[in-house]
Amino acid sequence: xNRVLVVDAGGRGNAIAHAFSRSSEVxxxxxxxxxxxxxxxxxxxxxELNGRQIPSIRAIEDIVTFAKKTEVDLVYIGPEExxxxxxxxxxxxxxxxxxxxxxxxxxxxxxxxxxxDFMAKIGVPIPEYWNFDNPEEAKEFIGDYYRETGKNLVIxxxxxxxxxxxxxxxxxxxxxxxxxxxxxxxxxxxxxxxxCIEERxxxxxxxxxxLSDGRHAVKFGHAKDYKRAFDPDDIEGMRNFYIGVTKKFLxxxxxxxxxxxGKLPNPNTGGMGAISPHPFLNEELExxxxxxxxxxxxxxxxxxxxxxxxxxxxxxxxxVEEEGEYIPKxxxxxVRDCDPGAEAKLPRLxxxxxxLGEAVVEGRLKEEEIKFSDKYCVAVCAVSGFLKGRExxxxxxxxxxxxxxxxxxxxxxxxxxxxxxxxxxxxxQTTGGRVLTVSSLGDTLEEARKEAYExxxxxxxxxxxxxKTIGTDVPD
Numbered sequence: 345x346n347r348v349l350v351v352d353a354g355g356r357g358n359a360i361a362h363a364f365s366r367s368s369e370v371x372x373x374x375x376x377x378x379x380x381x382x383x384x385x386x387x388x389x390x391x392e393l394n395g396r397q398i399p400s401i402r403a404i405e406d407i408v409t410f411a412k413k414t415e416v417d418l419v420y421i422g423p424e425e426x427x428x429x430x431x432x433x434x435x436x437x438x439x440x441x442x443x444x445x446x447x448x449x450x451x452x453x454x455x456x457x458x459x460x461d462f463m464a465k466i467g468v469p470i471p472e473y474w475n476f477d478n479p480e481e482a483k484e485f486i487g488d489y490y491r492e493t494g495k496n497l498v499i500x501x502x503x504x505x506x507x508x509x510x511x512x513x514x515x516x517x518x519x520x521x522x523x524x525x526x527x528x529x530x531x532x533x534x535x536x537x538x539x540c541i542e543e544r545x546x547x548x549x550x551x552x553x554x555l556s557d558g559r560h561a562v563k564f565g566h567a568k569d570y571k572r573a574f575d576p577d578d579i580e581g582m583r584n585f586y587i588g589v590t591k592k593f594l595x596x597x598x599x600x601x602x603x604x605x606g607k608l609p610n611p612n613t614g615g616m617g618a619i620s621p622h623p624f625l626n627e628e629l630e631x632x633x634x635x636x637x638x639x640x641x642x643x644x645x646x647x648x649x650x651x652x653x654x655x656x657x658x659x660x661x662x663x664v665e666e667e668g669e670y671i672p673k674x675x676x677x678x679v680r681d682c683d684p685g686a687e688a689k690l691p692r693l694x695x696x697x698x699x700l701g702e703a704v705v706e707g708r709l710k711e712e713e714i715k716f717s718d719k720y721c722v723a724v725c726a727v728s729g730f731l732k733g734r735e736x737x738x739x740x741x742x743x744x745x746x747x748x749x750x751x752x753x754x755x756x757x758x759x760x761x762x763x764x765x766x767x768x769x770x771x772x773q774t775t776g777g778r779v780l781t782v783s784s785l786g787d788t789l790e791e792a793r794k795e796a797y798e799x800x801x802x803x804x805x806x807x808x809x810x811x812k813t814i815g816t817d818v819p820d
Contacts, residue, residue, distance in 0.1 A: 381762020503535030558652030588739025729809030
């Protein structure tokens with residue numbers, strides 16, 4: 345029987361740990377640094393070093409020391425940051441098996457500009473794009489682009505920005521403001537030293553994942569993400585967010601006018617929920633994504649860059665209709681599992697994730713069959729919303745938000761993944777913008793939706809907010 349260490353601090357890590365807990369080959373699952381929900385599931389516990397919780401996903405040496413002292417048999421890394429800091433490399437130096445790419449391979453996510461250049465070079469379909477390191481030149485280009493084409497753009501911070509450095513723009517004003525936020529105000533620090541500007545594509549967006557052992561890649565499930573903070577018709581929610589951000593009062597009438605004009609902000613987030621499987625995908629489209637995107641990236645990264653990518657590859661795909669066919673175009677590449685897509689995908693995983701992790705490390709993925717349940721899973725995120733407190737009015741996630749709010753109604757019989765929860769002597773409280781994700785399985789999508797929202801209706805904390813349309817076909 346094996347011990348596993350999952351490195352993550354949020355809901356994705358809890359979903360990964362939950363998957364390992366279902367393995368007959370695993371006796372203990374440690375999570376580092378984990379959170380207040382890391383022990384919600386059988387076999388799962390928070391990793392402690394010398395009687396203390398490991399402080400963060402960036403505490404590389406503490407994580408390595410824990411893995412050695414506990415004699416873990418496999419380490420599975422959830423987020424991109426410890427991967428980009430070389431955690432896999434350090435673990436391998438100590439003879440510890442780890443699932444995830446080495447530091448060199450994380451360039452695929454660590455630099456959106458580099459990744460776009462790489463994909464352009466090897467012929468993977470992508471949107472038209474332009475890289476900039478000067479904000480004034482970028483803004484001049486944006487002005488000319490909107491004037492000459494009338495099309496919209498997406499502005500992205502080049503580096504790692506915890507899923508928040510992307511601005512999907514509906515106007516020239518929004519695009520120019522995005523450049524200011526990223527490059528001038530430095531909202532994401534050095535991640536915004538460069539930006540990638542790309543044409544905004546319209547189609548079907550897919551969170552698609554694959555596993556790779558460096559030479560072979562296999563499908564690892566998919567999900568549909570819901571990124572916008574508010575439901576498309578939630579004018580009151582957008583109004584409150586506007587008031588909280590600008591500190592300017594906005595009447596309901598003015599909010600409705602701005603909404604009609606397309607000027608009431610509905611910001612992108614790291615994700616407000618997800619469903620799996622993606623209802624639009626079929627086996628033909630899955631195979632097309634593998635042949636046109638995943639396999640060329642793995643193959644050419646080895647041949648051109650001289651390096652093998654091992655772990656989870658998560659390209660964000662836009663299926664764009666061209667001449668009656670859907671072409672998968674890559675919006676960006678991630679070198680880890682999706683979030684919150686993992687919270688919808690992994691509850692459906694029927695294959696043994698420990699065996700899959702071993703196959704990745706040992707280069708024998710071709711021998712393993714990956715099987716997911718035919719059931720649907722709906723994952724709905726509850727976030728810290730608009731709230732007035734001792735520090736004044738805060739707009740809530742993805743903006744400034746209150747923490748340390750008491751949580752009521754958590755039920756151990758449901759699948760609840762903690763995104764930002766701490767455990768106290770009096771129960772549980774919030775620690776982040778995304779607080780928790782309720783994931784429910786059902787034979788139909790509607791059955792899974794009903795169950796998820798029933799569970800959510802029993803949970804409460806001050807300022808709690810969640811979207812009501814996760815699992816429905818709404819513009820996002």
